[in-house]
Amino acid sequence: MELQAIHKEPTSFLKRYVFSEDHKYIAKQFLWAGLLFLAFGGILAMAIRWQWAYPGQEVPAVGKLLLPRSGGVITPAAYQSIFTMHGLIMIFFAITPILIGAFGNYTIPLMIGARDMAFPKLNMLSFWFFVVSQVMVLASFGVQLGTAGAGWTTYPPLSTNVGTPGHGQTLVVAAVFVTGVATIMGSVNYVTTVIRFRAPGMTYMRMPLTVWGLWLTAILNVLFVPVLGSAALLLLMDRMMGTQFFIAGAAGGKGDPILFQHLFWIFGHPEVYILILPAWGIVSDMVCFFGRKPAYWYKGSVYAMCAVTILSAVVYGHHMFLTGMNPLLGQGFMLLTLIISVPAEVLFLNWLHTIWKGSIRTTVPMLFALGMIFVFGLGGLTGVFLGTISTDLYLHDTMFVVGHFHFTMAAASFLASFAGIYFWFPKMFGKQMNQTLGKWHFWGSTIFITLVFGGQMIAGYAGQQRRLFDPYQYTFLKHLHPLNTYTSYAGFALGLFQLIFIYNFVASILSGKKAEKNPWQVSTLEWSLPSPPEYHNFDVVPTVIRGPHEYANPDAIKLLGRDWLSQTEILPEAGAVAESEVTAGAAE
Amino acid sequence: MSTIATLRPHQREEQTASVGMVVFLASWAMMFAGLFFSYGFVRSRAGAWPPPGIPVLPIALPALNTAVMLGSSLIFSLGLRELRRGNVRAFQRALSVTIVLGLVFLALQIYVWQSVSQAGLHLNTGLYGSVFYCLTAFHALHVAVGLVILMVVLARSLLGKYSEHNTISVRLCTMFWHFVDVVWILMFVTIYLM
Numbered sequence: 001m002e003l004q005a006i007h008k009e010p011t012s013f014l015k016r017y018v019f020s021e022d023h024k025y026i027a028k029q030f031l032w033a034g035l036l037f038l039a040f041g042g043i044l045a046m047a048i049r050w051q052w053a054y055p056g057q058e059v060p061a062v063g064k065l066l067l068p069r070s071g072g073v074i075t076p077a078a079y080q081s082i083f084t085m086h087g088l089i090m091i092f093f094a095i096t097p098i099l100i101g102a103f104g105n106y107t108i109p110l111m112i113g114a115r116d117m118a119f120p121k122l123n124m125l126s127f128w129f130f131v132v133s134q135v136m137v138l139a140s141f142g143v144q145l146g147t148a149g150a151g152w153t154t155y156p157p158l159s160t161n162v163g164t165p166g167h168g169q170t171l172v173v174a175a176v177f178v179t180g181v182a183t184i185m186g187s188v189n190y191v192t193t194v195i196r197f198r199a200p201g202m203t204y205m206r207m208p209l210t211v212w213g214l215w216l217t218a219i220l221n222v223l224f225v226p227v228l229g230s231a232a233l234l235l236l237m238d239r240m241m242g243t244q245f246f247i248a249g250a251a252g253g254k255g256d257p258i259l260f261q262h263l264f265w266i267f268g269h270p271e272v273y274i275l276i277l278p279a280w281g282i283v284s285d286m287v288c289f290f291g292r293k294p295a296y297w298y299k300g301s302v303y304a305m306c307a308v309t310i311l312s313a314v315v316y317g318h319h320m321f322l323t324g325m326n327p328l329l330g331q332g333f334m335l336l337t338l339i340i341s342v343p344a345e346v347l348f349l350n351w352l353h354t355i356w357k358g359s360i361r362t363t364v365p366m367l368f369a370l371g372m373i374f375v376f377g378l379g380g381l382t383g384v385f386l387g388t389i390s391t392d393l394y395l396h397d398t399m400f401v402v403g404h405f406h407f408t409m410a411a412a413s414f415l416a417s418f419a420g421i422y423f424w425f426p427k428m429f430g431k432q433m434n435q436t437l438g439k440w441h442f443w444g445s446t447i448f449i450t451l452v453f454g455g456q457m458i459a460g461y462a463g464q465q466r467r468l469f470d471p472y473q474y475t476f477l478k479h480l481h482p483l484n485t486y487t488s489y490a491g492f493a494l495g496l497f498q499l500i501f502i503y504n505f506v507a508s509i510l511s512g513k514k515a516e517k518n519p520w521q522v523s524t525l526e527w528s529l530p531s532p533p534e535y536h537n538f539d540v541v542p543t544v545i546r547g548p549h550e551y552a553n554p555d556a557i558k559l560l561g562r563d564w565l566s567q568t569e570i571l572p573e574a575g576a577v578a579e580s581e582v583t584a585g586a587a588e
Numbered sequence: 589m590s591t592i593a594t595l596r597p598h599q600r601e602e603q604t605a606s607v608g609m610v611v612f613l614a615s616w617a618m619m620f621a622g623l624f625f626s627y628g629f630v631r632s633r634a635g636a637w638p639p640p641g642i643p644v645l646p647i648a649l650p651a652l653n654t655a656v657m658l659g660s661s662l663i664f665s666l667g668l669r670e671l672r673r674g675n676v677r678a679f680q681r682a683l684s685v686t687i688v689l690g691l692v693f694l695a696l697q698i699y700v701w702q703s704v705s706q707a708g709l710h711l712n713t714g715l716y717g718s719v720f721y722c723l724t725a726f727h728a729l730h731v732a733v734g735l736v737i738l739m740v741v742l743a744r745s746l747l748g749k750y751s752e753h754n755t756i757s758v759r760l761c762t763m764f765w766h767f768v769d770v771v772w773i774l775m776f777v778t779i780y781l782m
Contacts, residue, residue: 118604184615192608222615230622234722243711243718245626254714259629263622 087152113199213281379407
């Protein structure tokens with residue numbers, strides 16, 4: 001393991017607040033950038049739900065401003081753009097920066113006892129590439145013919161010049177490429193940092209599960225984001241250089257649109273695990289931190305996450321059962337897909353076992369973690385129907401799919417993100433968030449998330465297709481209007497409850513109660529530092545002597561009168577022996 | 589990990605940097621893997637390969653180019669060895685030869701494109717033309733970017749920036765150059781030979 005030197009905090013404004021190389025500051029930059037786009041993507045979601053409840057009616061308040069030509073009514077082209085950009089923004093520009101950019105940057109060095117990332121400059125560049133991609137996305141709304149409209153999956157031939165001729169689509173595809181480069185830069189950093197900068201004694205099997213989740217995510221990002229890059233590259237060549245990879249059929253070329261689907265899903269399936277592995281890691285730690293018990297079968301959780309990481313690379317075909325794939329190949333993909341439920345089940349049971357008979361503290365992060373377990377359970381169970389060919393043939397391209405991936409990728413990642421924000425907020429900003437408001441936010445979010453995505457699933461099971469401009473254009477779908485309207489009400493309520501969070505977040509930064517060093521009484525390394533930590537994190541790089549989940553240790557209760565031990569702390573009795581080896585850095 | 593503790597700081601830094609570079613190159617390799625996948629996919633779904641009426645690709649010049657690329661890679665790593673021994677002049681000579689060979693590679697590559705294009709294979713000549721130009725051009729782009737970096741390294745070396753105690757940047761460059769080399773060999777085998 002390499003020891004890092006202590007660097008002085010730079011004093012110039014630019015190096016401190018703009019092009020900062022401090023992982024903690026970059027984390028905050030990612031958090032703000034992600035939260036702003038989360039709000040943006042959320043507003044687009046409200047517009048989608050408006051169309052489902054009141055198709056053809058004027059969007060209240062902002063309609064006339066945003067859609068002046070149609071008098072505030074959502075047009076077919078506008079609807080295409082709205083759901084396309086909702087998906088792309090949420091996945092690449094909201095959840096990714098929050099879950100991976102913010103938490104990855106913030107927690108990895110602090111939790112493994114490093115002074116910074118392995119390549120701080122690269123880290124800074126990663127954020128600014130990301131900002132460039134966000135600006136490209138925003139710019140795409142301003143060009144002629146509007147922004148991208150080929151769905152978040154950007155399938156050709158719709159996404160070629162024949163289907164979406166505007167520059168908006170080109171800009172957005174290029175933005176996805178640029179954000180991919182930013183992600184790769186960040187992930188190279190995460191992977192290397194964990195390999196090289198773990199503190200003495202911080203073995204792989206003593207790393208907090210949050211770090212495990214983020215590290216495996218980084219590995220998946222490193223390996224599979226470039227494949228999306230190649231797909232985006234070929235599509236851009238088709239749009240700008242006149243190649244003919246995907247232009248086919250009525251469009252007049254001899255290309256092969258299915259090729260894009262392969263490249264997209266080779267990336268796309270690992271991507272859903274990219275978004276859920278950090279969430280799993282965070283939740284695995286939370287249930288232990290606030291269940292006040294060691295995590296049940298820690299190694300099992302690690303192995304399960306590794307197994308999912310490997311399996312995620314070989315199941316992508318289940319997105320393409322309906323593309324005329326060889327049935328034998330389809331069966332192989334089905335089998336591998338269903339095997340994923342085994343490690344997922346291991347994790348799930350480990351969480352339940354950890355909570356079982358624990359002295360649960362219902363803090364806000366714990367509530368969000370429990371909420372995540374609930375919605376992820378629903379999402380995971382309904383995934384089985386989509387992984388099985390015979391049921392997928394019926395459910396493919398219905399709202400059932402939309403409900404399923406929102407439960408897993410959106411609801412679960414979203415709730416775990418909030419668990420993380422509420423949990424690390426005191427360390428990041430040195431202030432405590434309001435717990436009562438946090439609980440309101442939790443109940444509102446979890447209940448209405450379940451109703452929105454549950455409503456989508458029921459409609460989908462009844463045959464409601466996704467991506468229809470007029471959801472009721474077919475007679476057999478007309479009777480679903482009341483159900484979809486209730487789903488929309490739940491969606492609007494979900495949106496309103498986020499206002500509580502916005503207020504709580506901003507007000508706590510401005511005038512929150514000052515946070516102590518270790519307000520949650522947990523054992524991982526970042527809580528042995530002041531809130532917020534010094535620029536170089538650790539004055540003395542700590543020596544780790546135990547795993548991350550030391551709770552309810554009877555010796556600690558007897559000798560110290562508390563139920564937890566820091567990862568570096570020596571019990572008084574055993575101290576005499578180990579004192580010479582461990583000089584400093586012990587917590588408290 | 590006691591062995592690492594005995595290393596000097598710049599050696600430890602070099603190790604960390606090369607771990608990072610390996611991870612980065614693995615990532616970039618996946619981008620090329622995506623392109624090779626596209627090639628294989630297109631080819632496996634085509635009735636005949638090359639499609640009827642398409643000019644035959646040359647073999648001699650690309651084979652010569654493979655030798656040029658291999659030679660440059662070899663000479664570059666010999667140069668790194670000289671730098672490690674503190675022989676900066678020999679390193680600079682080797683690096684210059686590497687750059688010249690890289691330029692030769694690009695020139696030959698452009699010549700190949702020209703002759704193929706004159707024979708009637710264009711960027712929009714169906715999937716065959718698209719995939720041929722796209723793969724080779726994307727690789728050539730990496731050679732071009734690599735050459736710019738190598739020229740910067742040469743300039744910095746002439747300014748006395750590198751010695752046997754400061755080899756990190758040079759080592760990272762050799763890794764990148766070998767990577768570009770390996771990708772070319774794979775490309776030569778799949779596109780021209782197979």
